[in-house]
Amino acid sequence: MRSGNRFSIEFLSSPLRLEVVLQVALFIACYNDTLFPETGKAVVRVLERLGHSVEFPAGQTCCGQMHYNTGYQAEAVPLLERFVAQFEHAEAVVVPSSSCVAMMRDHYPKMAEQIGKPGLTAELEKLLPKVFEFSEFLTKRLGLEDVGACYPHRVTYHASCHGLRNLSLGDGPVRLLKAVRGIDLVEIEGLEQCCGFGGTFAVKNADVSSAMLAEKTVAVLNTKAEACTACDNSCLMHIQGALHRQRTGVKTLHLAEILAGEEGSTI
Amino acid sequence: MAAKAAMGDTQLRQNVRHATDVIQAKRARVVAEMPDWQELREAGRQIRQHTMEHLDYYLQEFEANCTRAGGVVHWATDAEEARRIIVELVKASGSSEVIKIKSMTTEEIELNPALEAVGIHPFETDLAELIIQLGHDRPSHIVVPALHKNRQQIREIFQREMNLSELGEQPQDLADAARIFLREKFLRVKTGVGGANFLIAETGGVCVVESEGNGRMCLTLPETLITVAGIDKVLPRFEDLEVMLQLLPRSATGERMNPYNSIWTGVHPGDGPRAFHVVLMDNARTSVLADAEGRETLHCIRCAACQNACPVYRQTGGHAYGSVYAGPIGAILTPQLQEMHHAQSLPYASSLCGACYEVCPVKINIPEVLIHLRNKVVRQNTAGVAGLFDVEAGVMKAMAMIFRSERRFRAAQRLGRVAEKPLVGKDGWIGWLPGLLGGWTQARDLQEMPKETFRAWWEKRGANGR
Numbered sequence: 001m002r003s004g005n006r007f008s009i010e011f012l013s014s015p016l017r018l019e020v021v022l023q024v025a026l027f028i029a030c031y032n033d034t035l036f037p038e039t040g041k042a043v044v045r046v047l048e049r050l051g052h053s054v055e056f057p058a059g060q061t062c063c064g065q066m067h068y069n070t071g072y073q074a075e076a077v078p079l080l081e082r083f084v085a086q087f088e089h090a091e092a093v094v095v096p097s098s099s100c101v102a103m104m105r106d107h108y109p110k111m112a113e114q115i116g117k118p119g120l121t122a123e124l125e126k127l128l129p130k131v132f133e134f135s136e137f138l139t140k141r142l143g144l145e146d147v148g149a150c151y152p153h154r155v156t157y158h159a160s161c162h163g164l165r166n167l168s169l170g171d172g173p174v175r176l177l178k179a180v181r182g183i184d185l186v187e188i189e190g191l192e193q194c195c196g197f198g199g200t201f202a203v204k205n206a207d208v209s210s211a212m213l214a215e216k217t218v219a220v221l222n223t224k225a226e227a228c229t230a231c232d233n234s235c236l237m238h239i240q241g242a243l244h245r246q247r248t249g250v251k252t253l254h255l256a257e258i259l260a261g262e263e264g265s266t267i
Numbered sequence: 268m269a270a271k272a273a274m275g276d277t278q279l280r281q282n283v284r285h286a287t288d289v290i291q292a293k294r295a296r297v298v299a300e301m302p303d304w305q306e307l308r309e310a311g312r313q314i315r316q317h318t319m320e321h322l323d324y325y326l327q328e329f330e331a332n333c334t335r336a337g338g339v340v341h342w343a344t345d346a347e348e349a350r351r352i353i354v355e356l357v358k359a360s361g362s363s364e365v366i367k368i369k370s371m372t373t374e375e376i377e378l379n380p381a382l383e384a385v386g387i388h389p390f391e392t393d394l395a396e397l398i399i400q401l402g403h404d405r406p407s408h409i410v411v412p413a414l415h416k417n418r419q420q421i422r423e424i425f426q427r428e429m430n431l432s433e434l435g436e437q438p439q440d441l442a443d444a445a446r447i448f449l450r451e452k453f454l455r456v457k458t459g460v461g462g463a464n465f466l467i468a469e470t471g472g473v474c475v476v477e478s479e480g481n482g483r484m485c486l487t488l489p490e491t492l493i494t495v496a497g498i499d500k501v502l503p504r505f506e507d508l509e510v511m512l513q514l515l516p517r518s519a520t521g522e523r524m525n526p527y528n529s530i531w532t533g534v535h536p537g538d539g540p541r542a543f544h545v546v547l548m549d550n551a552r553t554s555v556l557a558d559a560e561g562r563e564t565l566h567c568i569r570c571a572a573c574q575n576a577c578p579v580y581r582q583t584g585g586h587a588y589g590s591v592y593a594g595p596i597g598a599i600l601t602p603q604l605q606e607m608h609h610a611q612s613l614p615y616a617s618s619l620c621g622a623c624y625e626v627c628p629v630k631i632n633i634p635e636v637l638i639h640l641r642n643k644v645v646r647q648n649t650a651g652v653a654g655l656f657d658v659e660a661g662v663m664k665a666m667a668m669i670f671r672s673e674r675r676f677r678a679a680q681r682l683g684r685v686a687e688k689p690l691v692g693k694d695g696w697i698g699w700l701p702g703l704l705g706g707w708t709q710a711r712d713l714q715e716m717p718k719e720t721f722r723a724w725w726e727k728r729g730a731n732g733r
Binding site for chain 1: 270271274280578579582583614615616617618619620621622624625635638641642643644645660663664666667669670671672673676680683696698703704705706707709710711712713714716717719720721722723724725
């Protein structure tokens with residue numbers, strides 16, 4: 001592990017950026033690891049294509065978001081400590097899940113403070129600025145828009161709430177998509193409207209969640225897109241669940257899988 | 268569950284969607300034209316936070332200044348005491364009727380039934396509240412209480428309750444009917460009751476903002492005026508209104524300013540009411556204030572922007588919340604006002620999408636407070652022996668145990684693939700799930716787990732020399 005490299009974002013945005021090779025630690029997120037391995041593979045492909053190397057700390061499991069957001073804060077604390085132990089020496093941490101990054105940024109510091117471990121607080125202060133959501137890593141850390149992807153399909157982008165509001169991803173993901181060769185990107189109506197997933201909300205308040213999802217599904221179908229993409233597979237799993245139930249033939253896939261697309265590839 | 272019933276009412280859902288879309292679009296327009304909107308929000312937040320940190324001081328300052336100006340200040344610990352004080356004051360005014368200014372606080376304390384129980388007839392004068400009263404209904408929105416009713420429904424209520432042989436359904440027809448009905452009350456009834464948007468400590472003044480002018484009628488025509496306000500309504504200085512009267516109308520109704528802004532201070536001979544009373548009510552607000560993580564709930568200025576922005580409210584309307592204060596702010600305010608004894612499902616009535624926080628003019632981080640209250644609910648549910656049998660807690664604790672070990676996590680991933688097998692259809696999708704997870708499959712399928720986890724792929728790749 002190399003350390004001591006402190007490049008500014010300005011420097012990284014300069015034409016010299018390709019000479020900076022980063023050792024990227026991937027935090028895959030528990031549900032991606034288990035349910036969406038293709039997203040992880042795509043992240044690795046994109047980062048390696050850009051010349052960076054990827055490592056995968058094997059002891060990683062879950063960020064604790066589900067527990068924390070459902071009210072089981074105490075259960076989330078050991079998961080915070082596990083994350084720090086696994087990633088504290090990383091040069092950069094990339095997470096293909098906005099909601100996990102939001103959990104870390106918005107709640108980890110408060111949790112560390114509440115359990116009264118100043119050492120943990122100090123570790124987080126060093127670690128959190130190095131943690132990036134996948135699209136954010138490309139646009140903000142590396143200063144890139146064109147990552148050399150090709151995906152000749154009609155696509156619509158769903159802005160997940162955590163990416164939109166907690167991480168302020170703004171038009172970053174859309175700029176990445178616009179630079180993809182062959183893509184026919186079409187904007188969805190009600191971009192800022194929640195799909196209704198909300199973790200345990202989807203089962204605890206299934207009726208309301210389903211109604212919210214129905215509006216989102218209609219919006220997706222109205223775009224006539226072949227695929228709906230996002231920075232969060234959790235939203236996509238939710239949207240995909242309805243798109244499949246209704247036999248629409250529209251698929252969902254993570255932004256990384258589109259950016260991993262190359263000429264001649266068949267994602 | 269109340270939400271389930273609301274989901275089946277297609278007319279209600281259409282009304283709520285239409286109304287919130289209209290208000291949201293108006294709000295977005297007038298907020299976008301403010302270059303310093305974010306600074307204003309921050310100023311609003313700071314004013315509210317400062318006030319709450321020194322609430323005792325500002326309340327006493329308000330009491331002193333209001334008293335000096337000729338007002339009479341009463342203190343009420345809870346709703347029951349507030350009702351008792353108001354009933355006594357109305358009786359003492361010698362009137363068996365009151366005209367009412369739109370007030371959520373009087374809804375909170377269920378004042379109208381208490382007045383009726385002693386033979387005092389309250390007349391709601393806010394158009395929407397009049398619709399609610401005549402329709403024997405409850406408010407479903409903080410600012411637009413009859414938002415769940417459309418014109419045709421309102422026409423039907425007016426025609427029936429006002430005994431009109433004919434009534435059109437144009438807004439003008441409905442407004443004319445209400446005007447004729449109310450004018451006579453304004454001129455006849457000698458006692459007015461209402462709430463307050465702000466209490467100004469520095470001057471002892473009370474501020475009410477509204478759109479129709481009917482509130483102004485109630486503030487100026489009666490001989491006796493009674494205001495009931497939560498102790499959270501106080502503002503330190505007159506000039507704080509500069510911030511609040513920009514934030515509130517733009518957030519609430521999408522207007523640059525309210526058509527009617529009334530501020531009155533005590534009584535003035537020959538001008539307006541001859542007797543003025545303020546009932547300052549706690550009703551659990553001090554217990555909210557005592558909770559460091561929940562207290563920002565009291566910063567609320569009741570604009571309801573969060574309700575209009577909320578995708579849950581959009582689907583269910585206000586009645587599903589089973590509380591006077593609906594929407595995201597109701598989901599955090601109601602359980603706390605009931606000291607976490609009731610309404611425990613409300614903190615879960617949110618996908619935590621954050622739209623409420625984004626539009627809140629005083630930057631109340633509603634999702635954070637929701638999570639805090641969820642934690643309180645979990646701690647209540649898992650306390651004692653009964654907690655041992657809480658299914659959800661059992662599942663959550665087991666999952667936390669799994670995530671604490673890489674070995675257990677891998678085992679759970681393997682076990683998941685085995686366990687789901689009987690549920691997976693020929694096409695590789697799950698269409699039915701049992702128990703707690705059944706909510707998922709009521710409208711969604713679930714794809715079967717892939718054969719290989721990411722970490723298994725990664726390890727194989729490493730073993731293959733890449």
